[in-house]
Amino acid sequence: MDIQKALFDYTLRLGDNALILGHRLSEWCGRGPILEQDIAMTNIALDLIGQARSLLQYAGEIEGKGRTEDDLAFLRDITAYRNVLLVEQPNEDFAFTIVRQFFYDNYSFHFYTALLQSTDETLAAIAEKSLKEVRYHLRYSSEWMIRLGDGTEESNQKMQKALNQMWMYNGELLTMNETDRVLLAAGIGVDLEALKPACEAKLAEILAAATLEMPTGTWMQKGGKEGKHSEHLGFILAEMQYLQRAHPGATW
Amino acid sequence: MQTIVTENEIWEILENVMDPEVPVLSVVDLGVVRAVTIIDNAVEVTITPTYSGCPAMNVIEINIKATLQAAGFNKVTVKTILSPAWTTDWLSEAGKEKLRAYGIAPPVGRSIDEHALFGAEKKVACPQCNSNNTKMLSQFGSTACKALYKCNDCLEPFDYFKCL
Numbered sequence: 001m002d003i004q005k006a007l008f009d010y011t012l013r014l015g016d017n018a019l020i021l022g023h024r025l026s027e028w029c030g031r032g033p034i035l036e037q038d039i040a041m042t043n044i045a046l047d048l049i050g051q052a053r054s055l056l057q058y059a060g061e062i063e064g065k066g067r068t069e070d071d072l073a074f075l076r077d078i079t080a081y082r083n084v085l086l087v088e089q090p091n092e093d094f095a096f097t098i099v100r101q102f103f104y105d106n107y108s109f110h111f112y113t114a115l116l117q118s119t120d121e122t123l124a125a126i127a128e129k130s131l132k133e134v135r136y137h138l139r140y141s142s143e144w145m146i147r148l149g150d151g152t153e154e155s156n157q158k159m160q161k162a163l164n165q166m167w168m169y170n171g172e173l174l175t176m177n178e179t180d181r182v183l184l185a186a187g188i189g190v191d192l193e194a195l196k197p198a199c200e201a202k203l204a205e206i207l208a209a210a211t212l213e214m215p216t217g218t219w220m221q222k223g224g225k226e227g228k229h230s231e232h233l234g235f236i237l238a239e240m241q242y243l244q245r246a247h248p249g250a251t252w
Numbered sequence: 253m254q255t256i257v258t259e260n261e262i263w264e265i266l267e268n269v270m271d272p273e274v275p276v277l278s279v280v281d282l283g284v285v286r287a288v289t290i291i292d293n294a295v296e297v298t299i300t301p302t303y304s305g306c307p308a309m310n311v312i313e314i315n316i317k318a319t320l321q322a323a324g325f326n327k328v329t330v331k332t333i334l335s336p337a338w339t340t341d342w343l344s345e346a347g348k349e350k351l352r353a354y355g356i357a358p359p360v361g362r363s364i365d366e367h368a369l370f371g372a373e374k375k376v377a378c379p380q381c382n383s384n385n386t387k388m389l390s391q392f393g394s395t396a397c398k399a400l401y402k403c404n405d406c407l408e409p410f411d412y413f414k415c416l
């Protein structure tokens with residue numbers, strides 16, 4: 001794989017992660033457990049969709065075929081999406097949403113910190129911008145992990161259940177594929193393996209404070225980075241892309 | 253236009269372009285305008301977003317162009333950069349006072365990066381009664397740049413322009 005192709009794939013992946021998780025969170029709009037959480041989740045969704053916009057815009061530039069960020073978001077089919085499986089998982093309840101968010105925030109905080117050192121100036125700039133926002137997201141999801149885990153018996157059970165069920169989607173975030181290896185060698189990408197100790201330490205710290213038990217499963221789902229998705233992504237795209245598919249080029 | 257225009261004049265004109273979400277602050281007060289350059293009567297204004305998803309950025313770009321065009325500048329381009337990333341440290345002192353007068357508590361202290369992660373909650377003075385006896389209700393408020401607080405003395409809720 002040449003570097004240019006890997007860079008497109010990589011930037012697409014980062015953009016798709018932010019876009020799909022942002023879309024998932026936006027599904028809470030008007031349905032949050034309380035008003036403040038409704039607002040918080042939609043704020044985080046907005047940050048993520050903003051990050052996705054910068055990333056997909058750059059992906060379009062790298063590709064050089066004149067595709068805009070909107071083309072990439074609204075006119076690609078499911079197998080062209082490069083997001084990890086974690087971010088397409090359904091919201092289920094607030095516990096699932098918080099666990100999914102914490103896994104993603106913990107990864108993205110460490111990931112973007114490392115990406116600041118990228119020799120690709122645009123990716124480093126996007127990392128610098130995103131990191132400021134991710135700090136607030138990680139604080140938010142960490143606090144809710146603790147508040148609900150160390151809350152009532154019922155909230156603790158719901159969190160433990162969400163943690164156990166979501167666990168198999170946590171591994172893909174830090175699993176290297178060919179794209180990662182090509183870009184790491186080029187000084188552009190991040191060494192995901194090297195992020196593991198810090199991510200695991202943060203996870204252990206938060207779970208201990210939340211009185212939650214670390215899941216023990218070792219089987220991890222993967223495939224999203226290569227375009228192999230769960231059926232959930234199809235439903236997301238059907239909703240997200242409907243307007244542009246039905247009325248190509250519509251604006252308002 | 254025959255007269256020589258200086259970059260300072262452009263900066264002065266931009267003082268009249270207000271942030272659409274916090275209309276007491278100009279884009280200059282907010283620190284969103286990073287550079288102004290004039291080459292052969294063509295003006296280039298460089299801006300940076302407050303937050304990645306800030307929906308006001310498109311409006312700000314349109315308003316900058318419209319304001320400069322109304323002042324007689326026909327060739328205006330607006331360029332967006334992401335680095336260095338915007339920080340509340342760029343808010344002018346005058347801007348902070350305007351925020352307070354408008355009922356939004358200005359950012360407290362400087363944006364020391366690690367502070368956002370489990371730092372002790374900052375003491376934010378109520379913009380209505382100046383009491384320090386306030387409580388954060390949510391880290392996320394009506395827009396991305398604000399947190400929601402309430403005052404335990406005058407009991408008013410208020411927005412806090414959080415450090416970034």
Ligand SMILES: [Zn+2]
Pocket residue numbers: 378379380381382383403404405406407408
């Ligand atoms: Zn008060």
